[in-house]
Amino acid sequence: MRIAVAKETLVDESRVALVPDVVAKLVKQGLEVEVETGAGEKSFFFDKAYEEAGAKIISDNDSFWRETDVLLKIGVLQDSEVEKLKEGGIVITFLNPLGNPTIVQRLAERKITAFSMEMIPRTSRAQVMDALSSQANIGGYKAVLLASAALPKFFPMLTTAAGTIKPAKVLVMGAGVAGLQAIATARRLGAIVEAFDIRPEVKEQVQSLGAKFVDVTLKESTVAEGGYAKEISEQAKQHTREVLTQHVAASDIVITTAQVPGKKAPLLVTKEMVDQMKPGSVIVDMAAIQGGNCECTEAGKDVEWNGVTIIGPVNLPGTMQVHASELYAKNISALLKLMVKDGELNLNFEDDIISGACVTHDGEIRNQRVKDALAVAVGS
Numbered sequence: 001m002r003i004a005v006a007k008e009t010l011v012d013e014s015r016v017a018l019v020p021d022v023v024a025k026l027v028k029q030g031l032e033v034e035v036e037t038g039a040g041e042k043s044f045f046f047d048k049a050y051e052e053a054g055a056k057i058i059s060d061n062d063s064f065w066r067e068t069d070v071l072l073k074i075g076v077l078q079d080s081e082v083e084k085l086k087e088g089g090i091v092i093t094f095l096n097p098l099g100n101p102t103i104v105q106r107l108a109e110r111k112i113t114a115f116s117m118e119m120i121p122r123t124s125r126a127q128v129m130d131a132l133s134s135q136a137n138i139g140g141y142k143a144v145l146l147a148s149a150a151l152p153k154f155f156p157m158l159t160t161a162a163g164t165i166k167p168a169k170v171l172v173m174g175a176g177v178a179g180l181q182a183i184a185t186a187r188r189l190g191a192i193v194e195a196f197d198i199r200p201e202v203k204e205q206v207q208s209l210g211a212k213f214v215d216v217t218l219k220e221s222t223v224a225e226g227g228y229a230k231e232i233s234e235q236a237k238q239h240t241r242e243v244l245t246q247h248v249a250a251s252d253i254v255i256t257t258a259q260v261p262g263k264k265a266p267l268l269v270t271k272e273m274v275d276q277m278k279p280g281s282v283i284v285d286m287a288a289i290q291g292g293n294c295e296c297t298e299a300g301k302d303v304e305w306n307g308v309t310i311i312g313p314v315n316l317p318g319t320m321q322v323h324a325s326e327l328y329a330k331n332i333s334a335l336l337k338l339m340v341k342d343g344e345l346n347l348n349f350e351d352d353i354i355s356g357a358c359v360t361h362d363g364e365i366r367n368q369r370v371k372d373a374l375a376v377a378v379g380s
């Protein structure tokens with residue numbers, strides 16, 4: 001069975017799906033691994049290291065895509081890439097199937113078996129394959145570093161001969177994987193941290209990291225199947241914004257991470273709320289690519305609004321590509337282990353991880369949420 005690592009084509013994608021150390025382990029398990037020339041270059045993993053790990057470097061892009069049994073990527077698939085895949089082959093990547101269901105439809109038409117790393121169930125057994133978490137963790141850390149670099153102030157309290165510096169105040173909105181890492185990182189840098197989430201059960205996790213939980217009691221259910229947040233009503237969003245206004249105004253830094261899978265990111269920070277922040281304050285909006293949690297956010301840009309800097313990063317894990325690729329490679333190899341027996345492909349759809357992560361197989365879209373998203377996208 002041939003497994004191949006594709007070179008990412010998007011300019012801002014510097015990660016790679018497998019790193020040499022993980023390739024060496026897969027080769028030892030009897031798998032044949034091919035790597036597209038230069039696939040790991042932007043992550044500082046060079047062709048020579050892959051060769052030494054036992055992989056074959058392939059420079060003919062067309063035959064590489066056409067002949068591979070299992071193609072591994074990390075970034076979303078381009079339309080042209082779907083057409084190049086081998087019919088009946090397998091592709092594993094972050095597919096964004098809810099945000100781009102038409103590409104899933106095309107994969108099904110081409111009889112490609114597609115695994116979406118976003119769809120790995122969030123269960124204890126699947127933790128080792130949970131690429132959403134491995135990458136969100138990196139994002140949460142880097143968001144705080146970006147904010148601290150843009151803030152014209154110290155983070156920690158300092159007692160100096162010239163007087164005492166007050167610690168920075170950080171507010172984290174959305175305390176999932178990224179938010180919890182942002183809290184931990186801001187605390188390590190010495191800031192005073194508050195955090196908020198619509199899922200009340202994260203209160204204890206927030207407090208255990210030394211942050212204060214901002215309680216916004218909502219009179220509706222906020223948790224959906226799988227432990228994810230639900231999209232809340234406009235009334236609840238309005239109430240949330242009212243409670244948070246004073247907290248935003250008092251913060252030097254606001255890190256927003258709130259997301260609802262398959263939906264536009266909830267608007268948590270309005271322009272009016274930004275107006276009340278002190279000049280020099282910084283917002284890092286980790287939901288920029290999903291429309292943003294802040295009304296001033298522009299994805300991929302730093303925006304100035306009344307003296308406040310709003311940073312809208314689109315791929316934070318990609319800025320820490322060495323560790324992001326290493327962790328993703330471990331996630332992928334754990335998934336491959338479930339899919340391969342004695343060096344041969346063995347897809348067991350009774351397994352909840354295989355079944356949950358596989359979005360197309362045998363010409364069919366297998367996931368109901370993707371089918372629903374497709375129906376909306378094509379307007380039926």
Ligand code: NAD
Pocket residue numbers: 122123124126127130132133136173174175176177178179196197198199226227228229230232257258259260261266268
């Ligand atoms: P996510 O990226 O989907 O969302 C980030 C956070 O935004 C979440 O905490 C969510 O509650 C919050 N949010 C959504 N709407 C909001 C709003 N209007 N206001 C404020 N906050 C809002 O989340 P994630 O980090 O991927 O985690 C999703 C779920 O999966 C969580 O329940 C998490 O605990 C769980 N999880 C489980 C495992 C596991 O068991 N193996 C691993 C990772 C995550």
